[in-house]
Amino acid sequence: xxxxxxxxxxxxxxxxxxxxxxxxxxxxxxxxxxxxxxxxxxxxxxxxxxxxxxxxxxxxxxxxxxxxxxxxxxxxxxxxxxxxxxxxxxxxxxxxxxxxxxxxxxxxxxxxxxxxxxxxxxxxxxxxxxxxxxxxxxxxxxxxxxxxxxxxxxxxxxxxxxxxxxxxxxxxxxxxxxxxxxxxxxxxxxxxxxxxxxxxxxxxxxxxxxxxxxxxxxxxxxxxxxxxxxxxxxxxxxxxxxxxxxxxxxxxxxxxxxxxxxxxxxxxxxxxxxxxxxxxxxxxxxxxxxxxxxxxxxxxxxxxxxxxxxxxxxxxxxxxxxxxxxxxxxxxxxxxxxxxxxxxxxxxxxxxxxxxxxxxxxxxxxxxxxxxxxxx
Numbered sequence: 281x282x283x284x285x286x287x288x289x290x291x292x293x294x295x296x297x298x299x300x301x302x303x304x305x306x307x308x309x310x311x312x313x314x315x316x317x318x319x320x321x322x323x324x325x326x327x328x329x330x331x332x333x334x335x336x337x338x339x340x341x342x343x344x345x346x347x348x349x350x351x352x353x354x355x356x357x358x359x360x361x362x363x364x365x366x367x368x369x370x371x372x373x374x375x376x377x378x379x380x381x382x383x384x385x386x387x388x389x390x391x392x393x394x395x396x397x398x399x400x401x402x403x404x405x406x407x408x409x410x411x412x413x414x415x416x417x418x419x420x421x422x423x424x425x426x427x428x429x430x431x432x433x434x435x436x437x438x439x440x441x442x443x444x445x446x447x448x449x450x451x452x453x454x455x456x457x458x459x460x461x462x463x464x465x466x467x468x469x470x471x472x473x474x475x476x477x478x479x480x481x482x483x484x485x486x487x488x489x490x491x492x493x494x495x496x497x498x499x500x501x502x503x504x505x506x507x508x509x510x511x512x513x514x515x516x517x518x519x520x521x522x523x524x525x526x527x528x529x530x531x532x533x534x535x536x537x538x539x540x541x542x543x544x545x546x547x548x549x550x551x552x553x554x555x556x557x558x559x560x561x562x563x564x565x566x567x568x569x570x571x572x573x574x575x576x577x578x579x580x581x582x583x584x585x586x587x588x589x590x591x592x593x594x595x596x597x598x599x600x601x602x603x604x605x606x607x608x609x610x611x612x613x614x615x616x617x618x619x620x621x622x623x624x625x626x627x628x629x630x631x632x633x634x635x636x637x638x639x640x641x642x643x644x645x646x647x648x649x650x651x652x653x654x655x656x
Contacts, residue, residue: 323650323651323652323653324642324645324646324650324652324653325642325645325652325653325654325655326639326641326642326643326645326646326652326653326654326655327639327640327641327642327654327655328605328637328638328639328640328654329588329589329592329637329638329640330635330636330637330638331586331587331588331628331632331633331634331635331636331637331638332586332587332634333584333585333586333587333634334584334585334587334625335583335584335585336585336587336619336620336621336622336625336626336627337578337620337622338620338621338622338623339525339576339577339578340506340576340577341527341574341575341576341577342500342501342502342574342575342577343500343572343574343575344498344499344500344526344558344572344573344574344575345498345499345500345570345572346496346497346498346567346568346569346570346571346572346573347496347497347498347499347569347570348467348491348492348493348496348497348569349492349495349496349497349559350465350467350490350491350492351489351490351491351492351569352464352465352467352489352490352491352492353486353489354379354380354461354463354486354487354488354489354490355482355484355485355486355487356380356382356458356461356480356481356482356484356487357455357458357482358382358387358455358458358459358481358482359382359479359480359481359482360382360383360384360386360387360459360479360480360481361382361383361477361478361479361480362380362381362382362383362474362475362476362477362478362479362480363381363382363383363384363476364378364380364381364476365379365380365472365474365475365476366378366379366380366381367379367469367472367488369469369470369471369472370468370469370470370471371468371469372466372467372468372469373463373466373467373468373469373490374463374466375462375463375464375465375466376462376463377462377463378460378461378462379461379462379463379469379487379488380460380461380474380480380487380488381459381460381461382458382459382460382461382480383459384456384459384460387452387455387456387459388456390452390455390456391449391452391453391456393452394445394448394449394451394452394453395449397445397448397449398442398445398446398449400445401438401441401442401444401445401446402442404438404441404442405435405438405439405441405442407438408431408434408435408437408438409435409438411431411434412428412431412432412434412435415427415428415431416428461487463490464490465490465492466492466494467490467491467492467493468490468491468492468493468565469488469489469490470488470489470490470491471488472487472488473485473486473487473488474487491569493562493565493567493568493569494561494562494563494565495559495560495561495562496559496560496562496567496569497541497557497558497559497560498526498538498557498558498560498567498573498575499555499556499557499558500555500556500558500575501548501551501553501554501555501556502553502554502556502577503552503553503554504547504552504553504554506577507554510522510577510578519540519543520539520540520541520543521540522540522578523537523538523539523540523558524537524538524540524558524575524576524577524578525537525538525575525576526538526558526560526567526573526574526575526576527573527574527575527576528566528567528573529571529572529573534560534566534567534573536560536561536562537560538558538559538560538575539558539559539560540556540557540558540559541557541558541559542555542556542557543555543556543557544556558575585619585627585628585629586627586628586632586633586634586636587625587626587627587628588602588616588625588626588628588632588638589624589625589626589638589640590621590623590624590625590626591640591641592638592639592640592643593616593618593626594643598615599615599617600615600616600617600618601613601614601615601616602614602616602632602638602639603638603639603643603646603648604632604636604637604638604639605637605639605652608651609651609652609653609654610649610650610651610652611639611646611647611648611649611650611651611652612648612649613648614631614632614636614638615631616628616630616631616632617629617630617631639652641655642655
């Protein structure tokens with residue numbers, strides 16, 4: 281046998297071995313593949329919710345500015361060296377608490393001097409009154425009219441001197457009283473701007489500042505349309521009988537609603553809005569002056585409409601739609617027009633009626649005309 285024939289036989293044998301090997305692997309792979317026909321035939325599981333009618337009344341939101349109801353700058357009314365500072369910076373103070381004490385020795389001395397001047401004026405008036413009484417009681421022939429007129433003038437001068445001395449005494453006592461500086465309101469006091477031993481006077485400016493934080497005020501502006509709509513729904517016809525919810529800067533709801541306290545008497549010509557004040561209890565001090573919060577005013581009252589969960593709504597270029605189920609659990613696409621939302625449901629203004637079954641879970645698994653099974 282020639283070498284060429286031997287080589288051909290070897291090639292045919294190797295080719296046969298390769299074909300047998302590939303066939304074996306194909307058979308093994310076929311045994312391991314799952315039967316996809318069963319899975320393709322299985323209906324997808326979905327969750328549905330029956331459409332009900334309700335009022336979707338989302339609140340309208342406004343930016344509110346937190347302000348102190350009372351903001352007091354403490355100043356000195358008399359001059360002198362500061363003898364005492366009787367508060368802790370950043371602490372709470374009550375109306376009538378002693379904050380600062382100015383050295384009062386000079387003012388006590390002035391009060392004593394004024395008292396002496398009053399006593400002197402009283403003595404002078406008494407002497408003049410007695411002299412006038414003697415002249416008026418004496419025989420008219422023994423008293424000249426000039427002496428009588430002079431004595432009467434002396435009495436009037438003494439009375440004026442006494443009034444002046446009494447007024448000076450009152451001013452001196454007022455200055456003495458103002459050496460003690462008390463808190464005029466309840467609130468939280470800030471940093472002291474002077475220290476013990478400093479010379480203070482009215483020209484020094486602010487010594488400290490007190491901010492009332494409970495209750496506190498929130499100021500926001502409402503558009504003319506919103507105001508007219510809200511006023512029409514006010515409790516008892518009086519808008520001040522209403523309240524509003526507050527959202528803190530971190531997004532959490534404040535536990536106390538704000539009571540309407542003040543409404544501006546004219547609209548802003550630039551923004552067509554009206555300033556509104558809320559009075560809010562602030563026992564924990566969470567509302568800090570000059571911060572910004574969100575004011576939620578109850579929305580307009582509307583008629584009941586069908587509502588659907590936000591999770592059930594899908595959108596494409598043609599608009600919003602939901603998937604509904606027929607009585608035989610077949611999927612249908614339903615185009616809808618949406619109204620207001622309260623972050624949980626949409627009001628449906630067109631395209632859906634109460635009683636319809638809307639798919640809320642498994643939307644990505646279904647298509648129109650597909651049969652589905654309901655999750656238990």
